[in-house]
Amino acid sequence: DTAVSQTPKYLVTQMGNDKSIKCEQNLGHDTMYWYKQDSKKFLKIMFSYNNKELIINETVPNRFSPKSPDKAHLNLHINSLELGDSAVYFCASSQELSGHRGSPLHFGNGTRLTVT
Amino acid sequence: RKEVEQDPGPFNVPEGATVAFNCTYSNSASQSFFWYRQDCRKEPKLLMSVYSSGNEDGRFTAQLNRASQYISLLIRDSKLSDSATYLCVVTTGANNLFFGTGTRLTVIP
Numbered sequence: 771d772t773a774v775s776q777t778p779k780y781l782v783t784q785m786g787n788d789k790s791i792k793c794e795q796n797l798g799h800d801t802m803y804w805y806k807q808d809s810k811k812f813l814k815i816m817f818s819y820n821n822k823e824l825i826i827n828e829t830v831p832n833r834f835s836p837k838s839p840d841k842a843h844l845n846l847h848i849n850s851l852e853l854g855d856s857a858v859y860f861c862a863s864s865q866e867l868s869g870h871r872g873s874p875l876h877f878g879n880g881t882r883l884t885v886t
Numbered sequence: 887r888k889e890v891e892q893d894p895g896p897f898n899v900p901e902g903a904t905v906a907f908n909c910t911y912s913n914s915a916s917q918s919f920f921w922y923r924q925d926c927r928k929e930p931k932l933l934m935s936v937y938s939s940g941n942e943d944g945r946f947t948a949q950l951n952r953a954s955q956y957i958s959l960l961i962r963d964s965k966l967s968d969s970a971t972y973l974c975v976v977t978t979g980a981n982n983l984f985f986g987t988g989t990r991l992t993v994i995p
Contacts, residue, residue: 811971813930813985860929874920875983877929 773797776861776878783851784886791846791881793861802844803875804836805860813860819844820866851885858882887912890976892986900994903964907989909974910956919950919957920975924988930973933959964993 776793783789795802801820807813817836818825824836833849848855861878892909899905911919919936934941936948936957947960957976961968974986 810987811924812987813973815983874932874935875922875930877931879929880927 774878795863799863889984
């Protein structure tokens, strides 16, 4: 009955590989997100996806691409992985765009990516 | 200047103590404010929203000071289970949501 679920929980891979992280929410929310939490625990938004509108954080390299087959899913695909991509990636969802009328975020339990 | 700034701590307090965290924000047009809690190696979870008039939820009290651009979280009668990182979150409009780096709290027996 997990509200926001993401897989895998741990991902260890070598530089240069391509990998995907999947996310699904069963809350009926309209908006989904991907966040990156680095080693200093700073949470930074990467993407938000609302009603087929993708909003990209301009600092995110284009090796990262979100894919949303439907409103309940937002997967993250990463090409040509680099050492600096090692972090915890959180998927999240909210009823409306975060910030709009204070709609809070519901997070998945994170994917710990380690690039070697 | 960062959108949201917090004292990273750590704050080490004995059980039963009262502890308060502040968080400052840079954008005077900020609209919504939240405190999230993140346990070690877990996802952030909403602790409480922060309303203009201040609000309380059990042992937790949140305050907003728009003039000085900060929000605060007060925890009374600290429990061991309160040990976590507390994240301040500020929004400036649709899809503009900013997290602080968090304040780490350890409650000591």
